[in-house]
Amino acid sequence: MSAPSPATVETVLHHIDAGLDASRARLFDLLRIPSISAQPAHAADCQRAADWVREQLAGLGFTVAVRPTPGHPVVVAQHPGPAGYTGPHVLFYGHYDVQPVDPLALWHTPPFEPQLVDGPHGKRFVARGAVDDKGQSMMFMEALRAWHDAGGGIPARLTLVIEGEEEVGSVNLEPFLVANKDALKSDIALISDTGMWDIDTPAVTTRLRGMAYFEVTLKAANRDLHSGLFGGSALNPINALTHILGELADADGHIQLPGFYDGVKPITNAQRAQWDALHFDEAAFLGGIGLTKPVGERGYSALERLWARPTADINGIWGGYTGPGSKTVIASEASAKVSFRLVADQDPEQVFAQFQRFVTERLPEGATVTFQTHSASQGIEVNTDQPWVRAALDVLGAEYGRPAVLMGCGGSVPVVSSLHRVLGIDTLLMGFGLDDDQIHSPNEKFEQRCFHKGMRSHARLLAKFAGG
Amino acid sequence: MSAPSPATVETVLHHIDAGLDASRARLFDLLRIPSISAQPAHAADCQRAADWVREQLAGLGFTVAVRPTPGHPVVVAQHPGPAGYTGPHVLFYGHYDVQPVDPLALWHTPPFEPQLVDGPHGKRFVARGAVDDKGQSMMFMEALRAWHDAGGGIPARLTLVIEGEEEVGSVNLEPFLVANKDALKSDIALISDTGMWDIDTPAVTTRLRGMAYFEVTLKAANRDLHSGLFGGSALNPINALTHILGELADADGHIQLPGFYDGVKPITNAQRAQWDALHFDEAAFLGGIGLTKPVGERGYSALERLWARPTADINGIWGGYTGPGSKTVIASEASAKVSFRLVADQDPEQVFAQFQRFVTERLPEGATVTFQTHSASQGIEVNTDQPWVRAALDVLGAEYGRPAVLMGCGGSVPVVSSLHRVLGIDTLLMGFGLDDDQIHSPNEKFEQRCFHKGMRSHARLLAKFAGG
Numbered sequence: 060m061s062a063p064s065p066a067t068v069e070t071v072l073h074h075i076d077a078g079l080d081a082s083r084a085r086l087f088d089l090l091r092i093p094s095i096s097a098q099p100a101h102a103a104d105c106q107r108a109a110d111w112v113r114e115q116l117a118g119l120g121f122t123v124a125v126r127p128t129p130g131h132p133v134v135v136a137q138h139p140g141p142a143g144y145t146g147p148h149v150l151f152y153g154h155y156d157v158q159p160v161d162p163l164a165l166w167h168t169p170p171f172e173p174q175l176v177d178g179p180h181g182k183r184f185v186a187r188g189a190v191d192d193k194g195q196s197m198m199f200m201e202a203l204r205a206w207h208d209a210g211g212g213i214p215a216r217l218t219l220v221i222e223g224e225e226e227v228g229s230v231n232l233e234p235f236l237v238a239n240k241d242a243l244k245s246d247i248a249l250i251s252d253t254g255m256w257d258i259d260t261p262a263v264t265t266r267l268r269g270m271a272y273f274e275v276t277l278k279a280a281n282r283d284l285h286s287g288l289f290g291g292s293a294l295n296p297i298n299a300l301t302h303i304l305g306e307l308a309d310a311d312g313h314i315q316l317p318g319f320y321d322g323v324k325p326i327t328n329a330q331r332a333q334w335d336a337l338h339f340d341e342a343a344f345l346g347g348i349g350l351t352k353p354v355g356e357r358g359y360s361a362l363e364r365l366w367a368r369p370t371a372d373i374n375g376i377w378g379g380y381t382g383p384g385s386k387t388v389i390a391s392e393a394s395a396k397v398s399f400r401l402v403a404d405q406d407p408e409q410v411f412a413q414f415q416r417f418v419t420e421r422l423p424e425g426a427t428v429t430f431q432t433h434s435a436s437q438g439i440e441v442n443t444d445q446p447w448v449r450a451a452l453d454v455l456g457a458e459y460g461r462p463a464v465l466m467g468c469g470g471s472v473p474v475v476s477s478l479h480r481v482l483g484i485d486t487l488l489m490g491f492g493l494d495d496d497q498i499h500s501p502n503e504k505f506e507q508r509c510f511h512k513g514m515r516s517h518a519r520l521l522a523k524f525a526g527g
Numbered sequence: 528m529s530a531p532s533p534a535t536v537e538t539v540l541h542h543i544d545a546g547l548d549a550s551r552a553r554l555f556d557l558l559r560i561p562s563i564s565a566q567p568a569h570a571a572d573c574q575r576a577a578d579w580v581r582e583q584l585a586g587l588g589f590t591v592a593v594r595p596t597p598g599h600p601v602v603v604a605q606h607p608g609p610a611g612y613t614g615p616h617v618l619f620y621g622h623y624d625v626q627p628v629d630p631l632a633l634w635h636t637p638p639f640e641p642q643l644v645d646g647p648h649g650k651r652f653v654a655r656g657a658v659d660d661k662g663q664s665m666m667f668m669e670a671l672r673a674w675h676d677a678g679g680g681i682p683a684r685l686t687l688v689i690e691g692e693e694e695v696g697s698v699n700l701e702p703f704l705v706a707n708k709d710a711l712k713s714d715i716a717l718i719s720d721t722g723m724w725d726i727d728t729p730a731v732t733t734r735l736r737g738m739a740y741f742e743v744t745l746k747a748a749n750r751d752l753h754s755g756l757f758g759g760s761a762l763n764p765i766n767a768l769t770h771i772l773g774e775l776a777d778a779d780g781h782i783q784l785p786g787f788y789d790g791v792k793p794i795t796n797a798q799r800a801q802w803d804a805l806h807f808d809e810a811a812f813l814g815g816i817g818l819t820k821p822v823g824e825r826g827y828s829a830l831e832r833l834w835a836r837p838t839a840d841i842n843g844i845w846g847g848y849t850g851p852g853s854k855t856v857i858a859s860e861a862s863a864k865v866s867f868r869l870v871a872d873q874d875p876e877q878v879f880a881q882f883q884r885f886v887t888e889r890l891p892e893g894a895t896v897t898f899q900t901h902s903a904s905q906g907i908e909v910n911t912d913q914p915w916v917r918a919a920l921d922v923l924g925a926e927y928g929r930p931a932v933l934m935g936c937g938g939s940v941p942v943v944s945s946l947h948r949v950l951g952i953d954t955l956l957m958g959f960g961l962d963d964d965q966i967h968s969p970n971e972k973f974e975q976r977c978f979h980k981g982m983r984s985h986a987r988l989l990a991k992f993a994g995g
Contacts, residue, residue: 097851280818283630283633287738291824292809293818300769352893354760354761372857375847377844378844383567384564386967387626396847396849400754424819433853470756499754499856
């Protein structure tokens with residue numbers, strides 16, 4: 060094999076430019092499939108999305124299988140690369156599932172009818188999954204298509220793993236990786252599910268927060284009660300739940316689970332200095348979402364709180380009468396979904412034990428409590444010295460004409476720790492989302508410019524893998 | 528006019544006994560109308576229920592009108608009584624509206640398909656509204672029917688006011704009373720919407736708690752946020768709401784609104800002694816609802832807490848993602864319905880101001896809050912020396928063969944204070960519900976024995992009004 064020539068790379072990039080409308084049209088086809096993994100009613104849509112991805116990759120010469128799991132299926136696609144390929148075997152991970160769409164009323168257009176609209180940065184795509192992660196995964200697949208159509212073929216040895224349960228904690232992925240360890244063994248993983256510093260400044264992400272996500276239900280009386288006849292004697296589980304969860308953090312934003320901070324890796328001075336140099340504009344960040352004052356842990360800068368400190372958020376709460384008007388009821392139970400964003404080296408299992416103890420110690424007599432774990436993943440720090448991090452920085456610098464930055468991400472990509480644990484490989488996180496993409500929110504969008512330059516960056520990175 | 532003879536009263540009572548099945552059948556007709564006042568979708572059903580009541584009373588010779596209000600209509604029926612009647616003009620108040628039925632899944636049979644089933648006390652009726660207040664109001668109307676059919680006619684001068692918004696705080700009733708003050712002017716009000724001490728021990732209720740029922744909504748960001756990308760910097764309104772409402776009461780059950788207890792009338796030693804003599808079995812009371820330990824204010828007995836002390840209950844709470852599985856969202860808003868049961872002489876308007884201050888003082892910077900009042904009524908203490916309280920005690924003693932007791936009720940019947948304020952009249956509360964009737968809960972029921980003896984007691988009381 061020989062490395063692709065600069066002229067070949069230019070041809071591929073030109074092909075991407077010329078085919079932008081067609082690439083977007085294919086992404087829109089995928090966005091029309093409401094593959095909401097959290098909702099059982101959408102199981103068939105998840106299967107449809109998996110089948111759709113399989114067809115795309117099969118058309119590019121990949122050997123593809125849609126592999127069942129106890130949940131939604133995993134698409135596994137493999138290509139040996141060109142004859143004589145000596146570069147790394149690259150595992151690209153993505154996910155075809157998306158978040159639920161509620162509150163639906165806040166969407167300006169239906170979430171699964173993708174729209175091409177004008178924005179301050181040019182055209183943008185609006186749909187659930189526009190960026191997370193259909194848009195980002197499609198950038199890589201479209202880069203492969205450009206190499207296939209105009210560059211002489213797929214330039215690297217590749218395995219694609221496109222799963223359907225990332226938005227529900229990837230609970231079946233690690234067992235799948237374990238069961239298919241030999242077939243999936245590779246040298247480096249590549250994921251496009253993170254963000255840029257801003258629309259002009261590309262980034263490689265080297266930190267991800269983990270997550271421990273629980274549901275807690277308090278039960279008291281064996282039925283709903285009239286608040287007049289029983290109020291004053293009967294335990295109200297909503298009162299109890301608010302009292303307990305109201306103590307999750309103190310006035311300084313310190314999370315009150317006993318031992319919670321024991322596993323938190325301190326921030327080095329070097330790290331702090333690097334982030335301070337980014338001059339993060341927290342006022343603008345908050346202003347974009349209609350807030351003025353940051354909350355969170357006292358004593359840490361904004362980026363430290365977002366990238367290197369854990370959180371406790373109640374993601375949902377419900378109990379009693381929630382319809383119009385009033386009902387004088389003391390409910391028999393109340394529930395909440397509570398998640399903790401974790402940083403290296405916190406152990407999500409330990410956090411679960413701490414949360415159980417925190418609630419149980421505060422449980423009023425007469426109440427019972429049940430817990431459910433929705434997801435558990437560790438925080439990640441990627442080794443910044445590995446050669447493919449440097450290669451990605453080079454590629455991004457060339458594409459954007461300015462240096463890419465190393466950044467953290469407050470979100471979680473649980474597969475990164477699974478890939479390290481099961482396959483022993485590091486992950487390169489090269490993503491093209493923006494802070495205002497409204498992922499997980501109504502009116503999720505993806506800038507066409509990010510999509511376009513993301514395809515080009517992936518095409519360039521593929522050339523690097525091939526020695527170009 | 529002459530007072531009805533004991534023989535006439537016996538004839539009427541016998542007619543009630545013989546017509547029990549027909550009385551129940553008429554009640555079941557009314558129970559089949561899903562007149563849920565809280566839910567706009569059931570507005571037409573409320574109108575149907577009002578029309579149904581009108582037809583019944585018109586058939587008994589009453590002059591009846593279904594009078595519109597800004598909400599659901601009020602049925603007003605009047606009868607002059609027999610020629611030469613010199614007794615009191617009695618205003619009977621009831622309500623044809625019912626509570627919502629959720630959680631529907633916990634009903635054993637559809638809530639608006641009334642069932643006649645066997646229970647430990649004989650037959651019982653199961654349906655939403657079986658007792659509250661369709662069953663209780665129908666006892667009085669069926670007593671009127673017995674007098675009409677077998678007793679020589681309606682024996683007293685009567686005005687019936689049957690409204691359709693009791694379960695949503697009777698917001699339009701007081702303006703209606705004010706606007707129709709002259710037509711409604713009467714000497715004493717009679718209401719059947721309270722309970723007995725137990726199935727063998729009748730009661731007249733002389734205390735009712737009032738209520739101040741609010742909805743509070745906290746808003747933070749202008750949209751739902753991804754908890755990974757924003758968690759640690761963005762205000763979470765659910766965390767804030769639980770923190771605020773979690774402080775509603777201290778560890779001793781004392782409500783923390785500033786000034787909340789200023790208006791609370793202390794319990795006299797005489798009152799305390801009278802209630803202690805009832806030997807209330809709180810363990811059995813709580814055991815019936817699956818609880819073992821009372822909660823509430825330290826330093827007060829169970830009956831004191833239920834009848835003479837105020838409460839704070841969160842009746843509903845909601846925010847964020849509440850569907851199956853997980854969603855890593857920081858919601859933009861969170862809401863709760865919070866009600867305070869009040870005792871004489873607390874002022875619900877003052878409690879609203881106190882609650883607003885309580886929340887606002889704890890509101891984190893960057894959040895906004897809105898309040899809505901669903902209902903506001905004062906606690907009531909009925910004058911136990913009035914002659915019609917004595918008459919009711921006599922009637923109940925004769926019907927049950929044992930003395931009736933004077934008791935309190937933890938619930939609210941807001942109309943009682945309106946009747947006093949607007950019409951200047953006291954209210955006689957003679958009700959036949961039991962603690963385990965599950966009013967406002969799934970599987971609401973009414974004992975046929977209570978219904979039967981309630982009709983008989985009302986028939987006897989009507990004779991008392993007529994001088995019998």
